[in-house]
Amino acid sequence: MSDEYGQEPHLELTSSLVPLFVITNGRALPPDQEYERTALVTARKEGGAAARTLSPEGQVIMDLVADGFLSVAEVAGHTHLPLGVVRILLAQLEESGLVLVRKPVPRADPLDRELLGAVLDGLKSRFGA
Amino acid sequence: MYLDPDVLRSVKILVVGPFGVGKTTYIGNISEIEPLQTEEEITEASVGFDDLSRTPDKTTTTVAMDFGRLTLSEELVLYIFGTPGQERFKEMWEELSRGALGALVIVDPQRLDESFPVLDLVERFGLTYAIGVNHFEGTTTYPLDEVREALNLPADTPVVACDVRDQHSAAQALITLVQHLKSLLA
Numbered sequence: 209m210s211d212e213y214g215q216e217p218h219l220e221l222t223s224s225l226v227p228l229f230v231i232t233n234g235r236a237l238p239p240d241q242e243y244e245r246t247a248l249v250t251a252r253k254e255g256g257a258a259a260r261t262l263s264p265e266g267q268v269i270m271d272l273v274a275d276g277f278l279s280v281a282e283v284a285g286h287t288h289l290p291l292g293v294v295r296i297l298l299a300q301l302e303e304s305g306l307v308l309v310r311k312p313v314p315r316a317d318p319l320d321r322e323l324l325g326a327v328l329d330g331l332k333s334r335f336g337a
Numbered sequence: 338m339y340l341d342p343d344v345l346r347s348v349k350i351l352v353v354g355p356f357g358v359g360k361t362t363y364i365g366n367i368s369e370i371e372p373l374q375t376e377e378e379i380t381e382a383s384v385g386f387d388d389l390s391r392t393p394d395k396t397t398t399t400v401a402m403d404f405g406r407l408t409l410s411e412e413l414v415l416y417i418f419g420t421p422g423q424e425r426f427k428e429m430w431e432e433l434s435r436g437a438l439g440a441l442v443i444v445d446p447q448r449l450d451e452s453f454p455v456l457d458l459v460e461r462f463g464l465t466y467a468i469g470v471n472h473f474e475g476t477t478t479y480p481l482d483e484v485r486e487a488l489n490l491p492a493d494t495p496v497v498a499c500d501v502r503d504q505h506s507a508a509q510a511l512i513t514l515v516q517h518l519k520s521l522l523a
């Protein structure tokens with residue numbers, strides 16, 4: 209199903225032996241809902257200066273989201289970093305003003321009629337049903 | 338790879354089911370991106386007890402969770418998360434079910450009994466669901482009514498055939514779920 213296979217920047221990390229507390233500067237995990245899997249992330253264009261002091265893993269995330277929005281889950285999937293680590297790194301990057309996070313707000317409400325209608329229309333037009 | 342820059346809203350639906358029922362195949366078939374995985378840690382009680390404290394030992398295990406993506410309009414994207422149906426994944430269920438629109442429960446008609454723990458989880462986490470009955474070729478096709486009866490489902494819960502390897506069939510099951518969600522608001 210992919211049209212992007214092979215075009216992705218090479219993001220595989222080689223430093224898998226670096227302890228997680230080093231990667232994340234010993235920071236605690238933010239609450240789960242702070243960076244939900246479906247929250248959308250992109251690099252801020254004006255964030256250049258602070259980017260020089262990033263950890264290699266923070267830099268990998270910055271490179272990945274440099275040109276558009278991806279979900280938190282996709283950031284974890286493409287970088288092969290554990291989801292928990294991605295969340296901590298994103299918290300640091302957001303705090304430093306390097307990334308813009310579109311939290312799922314207005315939060316998906318399963319009782320939102322208009323939203324369900326949009327989901328249904330989208331699926332139907334996509335799959336010709 | 339990137340989302341449309343106008344995408345403002347993201348929603349999620351879970352694809353759940355017992356071990357080996359076809360969740361990964363389903364997501365791979367329907368996703369617009371190559372299916373990805375998140376690596377996550379779960380804590381579980383290991384076998385045996387610590388003799389001194391009499392408390393169960395906790396071990397941390399890393400699991401890989403599949404997900405896929407479907408852009409539904411210029412401003413709306415749907416993520417589909419494959420969620421295994423064993424009790425030991427319940428922490429993940431808690432997080433994944435928060436804000437989820439609903440769940441598509443994939444069942445194998447040859448081993449329906451394995452679906453009960455999954456149905457227990459979807460109900461416990463308050464997820465509205467539809468049942469997708471996977472078809473494995475070379476096996477008997479069970480009438481959907483028999484599946485409904487065997488699973489002891491509420492009368493309004495949709496039960497549809499869902500060949501996880503067929504994109505049209507897979508999409509139709511998802512559409513049925515969303516129609517059901519919508520009908521509950523009428």
Ligand SMILES: Nc1nc2c(ncn2[C@@H]2O[C@H](COP(=O)(O)OP(=O)(O)OP(=O)(O)O)[C@@H](O)[C@H]2O)c(=O)[nH]1
Nearest residue numbers: 355356357358359360361362363472473474501502
């Ligand atoms: N013949 C046939 N094989 C199928 C079908 N669906 C899945 N399979 C096969 O069954 C096996 C399990 O499918 P998966 O998609 O990996 O199932 P899963 O639910 O992700 O499994 P776990 O993640 O291990 O719980 C794979 O070898 C599939 O190729 C089907 O409809 N027909």
Ligand SMILES: [Mg+2]
Nearest residue numbers: 360361403419
């Ligand atoms: Mg699987």
